[in-house]
Amino acid sequence: MNASRVPPPGELVATTLLEYLQHDNRPTFIIDLADANNINKDLAFSFCNKAFSSCRTYVALTTIHAAKESDNLLNAFHSWIVQRGDELYGDRHFQDVSWSATTLQKRWRIISGTPIVASSLNACSIDHHISDSASLYNYRKATKETLPLVPMAPSPYQRLVDEFDWGSSTLGPIVSWPKALKEIAKSVICNSKPVGVFWGPERIVIYNAPYAELIPSFHPQQFGRSMKTDFPYWDTYELVCQEVETTMKTVSYAAQPGPLMERNGSLHETYFSYDYIPLFDDGGKVQGIYYQVTEVTGEVLSRSRMTSLLRLSSVASRATDQKTLWKNVLHVLEDGKEDTPMISIHTVGEQMASISSQVHGDQAATTGEWLCQGSVGWPESNLATSNVLNFTSVRGYAAFVQKSLESLEPVVLRSSDGGLVAALLKGCQYKGVACTSLVICPLQLSSGIAVGSLGIVLNPVRPYDDDYKHFVRVMARQIEDALKLAVFLEAQEELLKQTILQAQVEQHSLSRQLERSVQKARESDLRFFNFAKQAPVGIYVLNPDGSIQFANDAWLKLIGISKEAVENNSLKPWLATVHPDDLQNVHQQWQSLKEGISSALHEWRVLRRSESNNSQPDVAYLRSAAYAEVNGDGSLKAVTGITIDYSIEVAHLRETNAKMEAALEAKRAQENFMDMVSHEMRNPLHAIIQCAEEAEDLLNQLQKAHKAASPPSIITQKCSAAIDTILYCGGHQKQLIDDVLTMSKLDSNLLTICPVPACPGSLIRQVLKMFESSMRASGIESFVQLENSHLLKDTQRTVSIDPGRTLQILINLVGNAVKFLADREKKELHISLAASVTQSKLPGIKYAPSSPESNNSVGTFPEFPKEEEVYVHFSVKDTGPGLSEEQMDALFTRFRQSSPRTHAQYGGSGLGLFISRQLTELHGGHIGVASKLDQGSTFSFSLKGRKLAPAASNSNSNNLIASQTLQMSNSETKAPPETQPERPEVSLVGHGVLIVEDNIINQQLLARQLRKHGMEVTCANHGEEALSILKSSTWWNGTSDDDSHESRRQYSIILCDLEMPVMDGKTCVRHIREWQKSGLLHSHIPVFAVTGNARAFLQNALEWGFNDVVTKPFGMKTLLPLMQSYIETDRTEIHEGNDV
Missing domain, CATH: 3.30.450.20 (PAS domain)
Incomplete structure (x- = not known):
């Protein structure tokens, strides 16, 4: 009858899977494959039943992240759990549990386990399937229980374990093993270090794969066998096992020699450390011995070699001669025969110190014979132990030594090379193994000089690896260092012997010399005594x-x-x-x-009396x-x-001082005389020029008045010519006075340079203005070339120089050019201006050498930082008659002109160029000339100045420049429109001026001229009278006899002479400035110093309180603009003050 599917009752449908799993006796858990943490971290259980919670696998899986790196079994089990896919092939065994897996809805992984019992293992078989995942190993299927009960990678060792017939052993099949043996066996097999176990009285051995690698000669024959019956060397190990069983404690042996093991085709000696650990049964008896082995061959070799090197360093450093050194070295190397089974040492037969001084570079002392200093371990009559190595005919062992000496590197010889090497190593054995290698090391006394060799037979059961090579090299270096020290000590000892012998000889010689020196000293003392007396x-x-x-x-x-x-x-x-x-x-x-x-030195005076006086x-x-x-x-x-x-010296000094005082007094008298002459000459000259200018003005007014009625008469023309002659002669006379006074200042080192902000282009325009009438009368054309750069601006003051001295040089050069162009057919004058940051010389210019006068002068140009230096270059070129070489050589000297006929034809004092040279050198520059006959001349000079940032014009600076140039002017002409800077005219009409002058003529002339220009003039004969007048002016802020403001005079400027009776100008201006500071004057009043003394310096006048200095003689055409500039400045300041 066919069975029909009956629908489950409703109550059963309502029952969930989790209820079933919760009551299941099998350990079960569920994980979510969609949770990535389950792959990379500890497992997060979505469900686990009571049976799993009490299982030890639960603990392992919840701490898997910390343990999986060192636990291969756990790692494999975890990979199987989280493997992707709907179905997992086969079951997995882990911790005595057989686990199976099911996946629901491609997400929920259900893992269920069945505990494994001994009875069930015989009835069931466990299949290990191949996983598609790369993280799982390949396992084969088995029909019997194997070791271990977990998956392992396939290998010869694994096949041995799987296929081993345990049933034929005394242990029997695995299923009959006690649980303790199973666990320990699995622990051994899964351990990554060389371990094993001796089980039972028969000492059945189970070891893992790493241990099998240590005993390739006995593996796999010994695995799972009885050590008592199948291992020929067991007697020693049996004693150890008995000790463990007796003491029931762990027995350890460190760094024990192991068997000779074949590695890389050769036998190697080994060293191991052993730990034998007892394993107890439930009754407390030792049922097995767990042993773990650690190979320490490398550590033992390193420690042994380090000990040998330390001993060698210790004994070698104490050797004071070569004989002791070789004895100690051989003794140490003999004790360390594990690395140096056989040793031989050969060195040169001569003294090594002399050898090192005879050979050079990379040579070796291989001439003659070498001696054997000792050998250890060699068979008798071996070539390497020959007492003498002959290098004259290189054969045998000497040939190999020669090879190492040529390369200065250790040379390795092997018996496989055949021939002589095999003969050398014949009979050499270590622990019954024939020696096959020999290394020869050169011993160097100094760089590149080999004086010995060290022959070492290598240990045949130790590989000649990098560590072995390093040991041999370090050992050779230590022997070399000790040899150097021994040779040095021997040389020092020999030197000491020679020194002592030489000292004895010298002592004897010194004793004799001392006797002679004492005798000479006595004679010298006697000679000195006789000399001192006489x-x-x-x-x-x-x-x-x-x-x-x-x-x-x-x-x-x-x-x-x-x-x-x-x-x-x-x-x-x-x-x-x-x-x-x-x-x-x-x-x-x-x-x-x-x-x-x-x-x-000490000086004093004594009083000496004459015996007869x-x-x-x-x-x-x-x-x-x-x-x-x-x-x-x-x-x-x-x-x-x-x-x-030194009384005579004092007398001479007194006489010299008296003469010097007289000379200085004469010099001062001469200077005072020059000052007086200058002053007295300038006063009448000033009156002459003033009268001539006044007569010229009157004549011009007369001509304008009668111009329409009739042309100028002959008398008028003659008067005009006479006036021009007077002005020209006055200017010429002033130039002569200036030259003489300048020479006087140069001779007295009183000429100084006073740099102020200046515009060099303006100076050129001023000098052309001075000579404008002369040039117009002679028909001379002038051309000016001005450089316009960041160093020079046409209308800005970009440099700091002395404009007065610069203008004086230009006046001399331009004046000479104007004179020499008067009779020429072609009349051209070219003036150029340039600047540079370095002092350069123009090609073709013959510069005058530096004069001694300028080198000894105190008036040199002031110093300032190098980066602020600038050199201003002026050139004056004319089309005059030119100069020959002889004539150029005569220039720039005192009272010298180019030729005797120059004075007769053109006049002059012969001082102009000399003064120009001195002024140029004082200004930190130089001057020179380039000329050819009938081709004109070029005079070029440069001045050192200081760079300034371009700025707008400043009236005070303009005034300083104007006043300095005013002193140099010798001609009053109107500037061309294109060369004169534009500025608004300030009318002087109605402005008051106070003239303080003791010379009545000059006072009246100046007052008359100023009144003609509409100014209100008041005169004072000396400084005290001027102060009284100032008290009654509108400037006065103190008490006065006349307090009515209407009756007070108003003054815009004061012109004050310096040298006057009663009170001079310096004292007067000081009183004015003191009144100004104390508030007795309303504000600052401009005061000009008017003097005929050319020695009055501008800087001193400014310090005294003057605003500016005007030197007699001067013209109204230069005085009035200067007065206008100060009146304009003063008016601007007053307006600004009122605005505030």
């Missing part, structure tokens, strides 16, 4: 108390004391003749000598140099010195 200067030796130990006759005579004073041993008898005014100074000098301070004593001037000789404790032993009489 010397023309005073020589003395004083005791610490001041008494005379020795004094020659000359010293007694100089001091003025008798021989009795010396014989009586009086204390300080030399003090009796000291001049009373110098007595304190002499006491201080003596006190310094007593303190051990020697004096360079009772008149006043003579005063003598003495000079002495004394040396203080002190004892070891610093106390004074004696004072030795010499004394001379």
Whole structure:
């Protein structure tokens, strides 16, 4: 009958899967495959029943992230759990549980386990399937229980474990094994370190794959066998097992020699550390021994080699000669025969110190014979132990040594090379193994000089790897260092012997020399004593108390004391003749000598009386140099010195000083005379020029008045010519006075340079303005070329130079050019201006050499930082007659002109170019000329200045420049429109001016000229009268006899002479400035210094309180613009003050 499907009752449908799993006795859990944390971290269970919660697998899976890196079984089990896919092939065994898996809805993985019991293992088979996942291993299917009960990677060892016939062993089939053996066996097989277990009295051995690699000669024969019956070397290990069973404690053995193991085709000695751990049964008896093995061959070899090197360093450093050194080295190497089974040492037969001095570079001392210093471990009569190595005919062992010496590197020889190498190593054995390699190391005494060799037979059961090579190299270096020290000590010992012998010889020679020196010293003392007695200067030796130990006759005579004073041993008898005014100074000098301070020179006076004359004593001037000789404790032993009489020198000095004072007085008188002459000459010259200008103005007015009626008459023309002649002669006379005064200043080193902000282009325009009338009359064309750069601006003051001195040079050069162009057919004058930051010289210019006068002058240009220096270059070129080479050589010297006919034809003093040269050099520059006959001349000069940032014009600076240039002007002409800077005219009509002048003529002339220009003029004859007038002016802020403001005069400017009776101009202006500071004056009033003394410097006048300086003679056409500039500035300041 066919079975029909009956629908489940409703109550059964309502029952959930989780309720079923919760009551299931099998450990079951569910995970969410969609949760990525289950793959990378500890498992997060979506469900687990009570049976799983009490299972130890639960703990393992909840801490899987911490343990999976070191637990291969857990790692494989976890990979199987989280494997993707709907179905998992096969079951998995983990911790005595067989686990199966089911996947629902492609998300929920249900894992259920069935505990494995011994009875069921015989009845069931466990299939291991191949997984498609790369994280799972390949397992084969088995029909019997194997070790381990978890998957492992396929390998020969795994096949051995799987296929081993345990039933034929005393242990029997795995299913019959006790649980403890199973667990320990699995632990052994899964361990990554070499471990194993001896089980039972038969010592059945089970070990893992890493341990099998340590015993390739006994694996796999020994696996699962009884060590007692199948292992030939078991007796030693049996004793260890018995000790573990007896003591029931772990027994450890560190760094024990192991068997010779074949590695890489050769036998290697080994060292292992062993730990034997007892395994107890439930009754507390030892049922097995768990052992773990650690190979420490590398550590043992390193420790052994380090010990040998330390011992070698210790004994070698204590060797004081070569013989002791080789003995100690061989002893140490013999003890360390594990690395150096056989040793031989050969060195040169001569003294090594001499060898090192004879060979050079990379040579080796391989001439002649080498001696064997010792050998260890070699068979008898071996070539390597020959007492002598002959390098004259290189054969045998010497040939191999020669090879290492040529390369200066260790040379390895192997028996496989055949021939002589095999013969050398014949009979050499270590632990019954034939030695197959030999290394020869050169021993160098210094860089590149080999004096020995070290032959080492290598251990045949140790690989000659990098560590072995490093050990051999370090050992050779230590022997070399010890050899160097031993050779050095031997050489030092030999040197010491030679030194002692030489010292004995020298001592004998010195003794004889000492005897001769003593004799010479006695003779020298005698000669010095005789010299001191006869010397023309005073020589003395004083005791610490001041008494005379020795004094020659000359010293007694100089001091003025008798021989009795010396014989009586009086204390300080030399003090009796000291001049009373110098007595304190002499006491201080003596006190310094007593303190051990020697004096360079000391001077004092003594009073000496003549024996035949009772008149006043003579005063003598003495000079002495004394040396203080002190004892070891610093106390004074004696004072030795010499004394001379320099009274004649004092007399000559007095006479010289008197003559110098007389000369200085004459110089001052000459300077005062020059000042007076200058002043007195300029005053009438000023009056002449003023009168000529006034006459010229009157004549011009007359001509304008009658111009329409009739042309100028002959008389008018003659008067105009006469006036021009007067002005020209006055200007010429002023130029001569200026040249003479400039020369006087140069001779007296009084000429100074006063740099102020200036515009060099303006100076050129000013000098052309001065010579405008002369150039117009002669028909001379002028051309100006001005450089316009960041260093020079046409209308800006970009440099700091002395404009007055610069203008003086330009006036001399342009004036000369104007004179020499007057008679030429082609009349052209070219002036150029440029600037540079370095002092350069123009090609073709022959520069004048630096003169001694400028080098010795005190008026040099002031210093400033190098980066602020600028050099201004002027050139004046004309089409005049030119100069020859001889004529150019005569230029720039005092009172010299180019030729004698120059003065006759053109006039002049011959000082202009000389003064220009001096002024140029004082200004830090140079001057020169380039010229050819009939081709014109070019004069070029440069001045050192200071760079300034371009700025707008400043009236005060303009005034300073104007006043300096005013002193140099010798012609008053109107500037061309294109060269004169535009500025608004300031009318002088109605402005008051106070003239302070003691010369009545000059006072009246100046007053008349100023009144003609509409100014209100008040005159004062001296400074005191000017102060009284100022008190009654509108400037006065103090009390006055006349307080009515209407009656007070108003003054815009004051013109004050410097040299006047009653009160001079300097005192007057000081009073004015003091009144201004104290508030007695309303504000600042401009005051000009008017003087005929050209020595009055602008800087001094400014310090005294003047605003500017005007030097006589001057013209109204230059004075009025200067006055206008100050009146304009003062008016601007007043308006600004009122605005505030």
